[in-house]
Amino acid sequence: MLQLTKEEEEMLNGKRGEGIARAMEVIVKVAESLDAPRLQPIRHAHVSGVSYGTIGEAGASFLEEIASLGARVSVPASVNPIGYDPESPNGKGILKIDRKFMEGQRRILKALGRMGFTLTLTCTPYYTDFLYSLNLSQGDSVAWGESSAVAYANTVLGLKTNREGGPLALMAAITGRTYYSGLHVDENRIPDTEYVYNEPVDEAVLGVISEYLAEKHESERPPLVRTRRRPREYEVREFAAALGAAGSIAMAVLPGITPLPRRPSISHRDEIDHAWVKSRLSDLKPTVRPDVIFIGCPHTSYEELAIINKEIQDKVKVPVLITLSRDVYIKAKETGLIESLESKGVTFLRGTCLIISKTRELAVATNSYKAYFYLSKKSNIKEVGLQPLPLLMRMARGEEL
Amino acid sequence: MIKVKLKPIVGGNATGEVVKVERLSFYGEVDPEKGILVADGREVKDKILIIGMSRGSTVGSYIIYGLKYYGNAPKAIIMIKSEPIVITGAVIAGIPLYEALPREVFDMLSDGDEVEVDEQGNLIIKKASRLKER
Structure with a gap:
């Protein structure tokens, strides 16, 4: 009552x-x-x-x-x-x-x-x-x-x-x-199922793992996901977004990252099949040269802009679009990051995102599983391919992958 | 004639023809401007919409509001089990909503059947085509 x-x-x-x-x-x-x-x-x-x-x-x-x-x-x-x-x-x-x-x-x-x-x-x-x-x-x-x-x-x-x-x-x-x-109830935040993935991870791999969890995870509790190395901040953000797109999981537990009210007691363990992950990743790869490389779903962090600025030395060969909040834009403007990236041909859009907007006809490559998931349903999007950030950067530099 | 007790969530009285859907995402599967189900064109306007389960984007609440806004609202929504998207939509649109429809009654109902439901959640099935066959 x-x-x-x-x-x-x-x-x-x-x-x-x-x-x-x-x-x-x-x-x-x-x-x-x-x-x-x-x-x-x-x-x-x-x-x-x-x-x-x-x-x-x-x-x-x-x-x-x-x-x-x-x-x-x-x-x-x-x-x-x-x-x-x-x-x-x-x-x-x-x-x-x-x-x-x-x-x-x-x-x-x-x-x-x-x-x-x-x-x-x-x-x-x-x-x-x-x-x-x-x-x-x-x-x-x-x-x-x-x-x-x-x-x-x-x-x-x-x-x-x-x-x-x-x-x-x-x-x-x-x-x-x-x-x-x-x-909101503490007890409901304690995981009872652990998933182990022993191969290297990046945000694309974590995106595919979110598909696996959407399919396999039945407990009402959050899944505990154990990976070989601790994912970077932006990789975790992409993973969180993928969980919400591929299914309706509202929380995962990552060792060393997720604060918990008490120690979990795991009653079920599952090893995520590497071969399956690899085959899904190859299904999702871009097959054509993209019209635009899209980064920023969810909106990019300042740290990620700094990584991108370091990775791209010269003028990009494939256009790069970054979406971000006005807050992060202002901070990056103050430190010169925006000017530096713009001089290399990177385009910024603030306060919006390709998923919820209307675009001209485009083939897109992205490191966001969420963007892949939603853009692939839009009529003006010819293709969406998924690649982790380092490979997108090579693509932007015009290297053949 | 069959009587069933439902749990009212948004109360109201309604009498009308059944339109039945097993699984429904209001966002993407209902056209509020036309008042129809996108997949098969069935009308929901002024009907008693009976839903097994609902799913999909939370924008679905605004689609339910949109049905009312465009004058295409169903007279009531009856579900086996409700969930926040439909509850939110029904409250903001003021469309009567009931849950706890027993599965066997859901299975028995078909499009065109006539039902009546009141403020307390008493559902009366006045005319059911499958009932006659039994």
């Missing part, structure tokens, strides 16, 4: 306004259906599903409606990327956005701004000054909608969030609550 506090009752009864009552009704109904005993206060919310390309007229109208009912965020709240870079709406020749799309997108941004969202426009809230300024610590509950960020929060940061999805994260932002269930 769901117990509400007096304050939560008031939100539900409309004493704090109609907007908050609508949002609370959603949270309460979901909590009841999941048999949650209570609601969970959150410290931050991150809302996905804010691109006009994804949510369309209906989504835009809903956001306008709830904003006009007086709904406002009651915790600090950020938002996902949108359909184009607001500072280069023409998409630098890669995107193809029409006037209707831009008008719809502007309505969405206006409604979000009116409700008090901070328009971070990134799928990596964990690389923003906005999130750093909140001083969140391990074990804090948040409500994030973006599936790649959800898996990163649980796997790397030790922040607790379920895979809320866009609309529910919105309601959580307005009420400051989510349902106490799933990954």
Whole structure:
């Protein structure tokens, strides 16, 4: 039986306004259906599903409606990327956005701004000054909608969030609550199944491993994934994104990376078949010379930009597109990284991503399994090939692979 | 005539014809502007939409809202087991939603059957083509 506090009752009864009552009704109904005993206060919310390309007229109208009912965020709240870079709406020749799309997108941004969202426009809230300024610590509950960020929060940061999805994260932002269930409950974060992979890993290998887990992992608990070496930060980010794309896993446990409330007791072990991984990797490789090398799904980190800048010495032979948050862009601008990369022919788009935008016809190579997964379903994308960053860099330098 | 007790999530009264789908992702599989199922063109407008299980992107909640927005909402949604995407959509669109439809009743129902459901979740199957055959 769901117990509400007096304050939560008031939100539900409309004493704090109609907007908050609508949002609370959603949270309460979901909590009841999941048999949650209570609601969970959150410290931050991150809302996905804010691109006009994804949510369309209906989504835009809903956001306008709830904003006009007086709904406002009651915790600090950020938002996902949108359909184009607001500072280069023409998409630098890669995107193809029409006037209707831009008008719809502007309505969405206006409604979000009116409700008090901070328009971070990134799928990596964990690389923003906005999130750093909140001083969140391990074990804090948040409500994030973006599936790649959800898996990163649980796997790397030790922040607790379920895979809320866009609309529910919105309601959580307005009420400051989510349902106490799933990954907010400490015990549910302890793995009982271990997967071992004894060959070298990179983000492409981890992407394929996420497919394996989506298929094989049945436990409600997060899978523990043991690899020969500890993956790099950007490789873990790509893995988190892949978990959310290939399936609906919201957390993995990586030894030496993932904070846990107690030591796990593993009851089931599984060795991931190397031969299968290798054959999947070769299926996913690019077969044609790409029109663009796409890096930044999820949005790139500063460290990754520094790696790329080191790897590319001269003008690129294949165009490189990097998508990133405005925050990381500003930081890289200050240190000269952006200028250096731009002089070598690298293009940047901020606050957007190829997946949720509209592009001209393209063959793409990427190190993001998530981008591979979603772009391969888009009609304007002729081909998507998956390669780890070092091989993409060789491709950019014009080397034959 | 058969009576079944359902669990109401968004309450309301509705009477209408059944449209039944085993698995449904609202995002990608429902066209809110036309009020139809993309795969086979069946109409959901003013129907009682019976769903085995739902899945897919959380944008599905906005598609359910879109059905209402374009005037194509079903009169009610009845599921074997609900989940957050549909609950969120039904609440924001104000479409009656019920769960705990027994599997054997789901199997028995087919498109065009007539059912009635009330605020408390009492489902009455008024006319079922498969019922006559038994």
